[in-house]
Amino acid sequence: MVRRMSEGLHDDDPGVQLLGRAVASADPDRLVLVHCGDLPGVRGRPARLVLDVRECDGARSRIVRADDDAAIAALSGMQHAAVWPRAHLGKDFSFACLALGARALGPGGKLWCSVRKAKGAESLGDFMVALLGNVDVVERAQGYRLLCSVREDGFDAARAAEAIGLRHEIRDDALPGVVLQSAPGVFSRRGLDDGTRALIEHVAAWSEATGAAPRRVVDLCAGIGPLAIWAARRFPTAHVLAVESNMIATRLAADNATAAGVGERVHVALHDGMPTVSPTGSIAPGTVELALVNPPTHAAAEDLVALFAGMRPWMAPGGSAFAVVSRGGVSTRGLKAAGAAVEEHRAGAYTILHGRWA
Numbered sequence: 001m002v003r004r005m006s007e008g009l010h011d012d013d014p015g016v017q018l019l020g021r022a023v024a025s026a027d028p029d030r031l032v033l034v035h036c037g038d039l040p041g042v043r044g045r046p047a048r049l050v051l052d053v054r055e056c057d058g059a060r061s062r063i064v065r066a067d068d069d070a071a072i073a074a075l076s077g078m079q080h081a082a083v084w085p086r087a088h089l090g091k092d093f094s095f096a097c098l099a100l101g102a103r104a105l106g107p108g109g110k111l112w113c114s115v116r117k118a119k120g121a122e123s124l125g126d127f128m129v130a131l132l133g134n135v136d137v138v139e140r141a142q143g144y145r146l147l148c149s150v151r152e153d154g155f156d157a158a159r160a161a162e163a164i165g166l167r168h169e170i171r172d173d174a175l176p177g178v179v180l181q182s183a184p185g186v187f188s189r190r191g192l193d194d195g196t197r198a199l200i201e202h203v204a205a206w207s208e209a210t211g212a213a214p215r216r217v218v219d220l221c222a223g224i225g226p227l228a229i230w231a232a233r234r235f236p237t238a239h240v241l242a243v244e245s246n247m248i249a250t251r252l253a254a255d256n257a258t259a260a261g262v263g264e265r266v267h268v269a270l271h272d273g274m275p276t277v278s279p280t281g282s283i284a285p286g287t288v289e290l291a292l293v294n295p296p297t298h299a300a301a302e303d304l305v306a307l308f309a310g311m312r313p314w315m316a317p318g319g320s321a322f323a324v325v326s327r328g329g330v331s332t333r334g335l336k337a338a339g340a341a342v343e344e345h346r347a348g349a350y351t352i353l354h355g356r357w358a
C-alpha cells in the first residue's frame with residue numbers, strides 16, 4: 001500500500017522498512033511513533049504523533065496531536081521511540097522529533113531513527129549523542145542508516161526541552177509592525193516566503209488600482225497566517241477565514257492574528273482544504289470576494305486540483321482569487337475546475353494566477 005505524502009512516508013521505502021522492522025516486536029503500549037505514520041509491521045495501537053489533520057484518516061494507531069501539549073507531555077516510560085525525519089520540514093523539526101522521542105523513553109528505552117546517509121544522517125546522529133550520550137549505526141540498507149541510542153543516565157533533558165520549545169520570530173517589510181511567531185514543523189519557519197511577499201505586493205497593487213475593498217476573504221493553505229493577517233490589516237472591515245491542515249501552523253496562525261490585533265476578524269480553521277460547512281458565522285459559502293492561496297509545492301497534481309476546486313462553492317459572483325506559483329499548469333487547471341476564468345501574471349521568479357468568477 002502506498003501512503004499519502006502528507007505522512008511523508010511510503011511503506012515500500014527501504015528506510016521505512018528498516019524503521020518498521022526495528023520496532024515490529026515492541027509492546028505497542030510502550031512504543032511511540034514520532035511523526036512516522038503507521039509504520040509497516042507494527043502491532044497493536046501504539047501512540048503516534050501527527051502533525052497534519054490529513055494523517056488522522058484511517059489511523060490504526062492512537063493519535064496524539066502535535067498541538068496537544070498535555071497529551072505529548074504525558075508520553076513517558078516508553079521502551080521504544082521511532083523517528084522518521086521529514087527532510088522538507090527542516091533539520092530543527094527532525095531535532096525536535098528526536099527530542100520528543102528521547103523525552104518519552106523510560107530507563108533503557110531505545111530511540112530509533114532511519115535516515116538517508118546523504119540527508120543528514122551524520123548531524124542527526126550527532127544530535128542523538130548530544131541528547132542521550134550514545135548512538136550506534138545498527139543497520140545499513142540502500143543508502144539508509146538505522147541509528148539507535150539508548151536512554152541511560154546521560155539524557156540531557158535541557159537540550160531536549162530547548163529543541164522541543166524552539167521558536168522563531170519573523171519580521172518583514174511586507175507586514176510592517178507585525179511579528180509572526182514560528183516553530184519547527186511549519187512552512188518557511190525562519191522568514192517570510194518570497195512567493196508570499198510577491199503575492200502580497202501583487203494584490204496590494206490590484207486593490208489600489210481597482211479600489212477593491214473585500215469584506216469576506218479566504219486564505220487557503222494559510223500556514224502561520226501571513227496572508228490572512230495582511231488581508232485583515234489591509235481591509236479593516238474584512239472578515240478572513242484562514243484554512244490550514246498543519247496543527248502547529250494553525251495554532252500559531254491564531255496566536256499571530258491575535259498578536260497582530262486582528263484576532264477578532266481572522267478565523268483559523270484546521271481543515272483538509274475548504275470545509276463544506278462554514279466554521280464561522282462571519283463568512284458563508286457563496287460570499288467570498290477575495291481568496292489568497294500560496295499552495296503546497298510538494299502536493300500531488302490531483303490533490304492540488306482538488307484543493308482549488310474546493311473553493312468553488314465559497315466564491316461570490318464577481319469574486320477574485322489570487323494564487324502564487326512557480327508555473328501555472330496544475331494550479332491554473334484547479335482554478336478553472338473551481339469555475340474561474342484565469343489570467344497569469346509574471347512577478348519575478350513567480351507566476352501570480354488571477355481567477356475571476358463571473
Ligand SMILES: C[S@@+](CC[C@H](N)C(=O)[O-])C[C@H]1O[C@@H](n2cnc3c(N)ncnc32)[C@H](O)[C@@H]1O
Pocket residue numbers: 187188193196220221222223224225226227243244245246249271272273274294295296297299307
Ligand atoms: C506554501 S505553504 C503557504 C503557507 C502560508 N500561506 C504562507 O504564505 O507562508 C502551503 C501550506 O499549505 C498547507 N496545506 C497543504 N495541504 C493542505 C490542505 N489539503 N488543506 C489545507 N492546508 C494545506 C501546508 O501545511 C502549508 O502550510
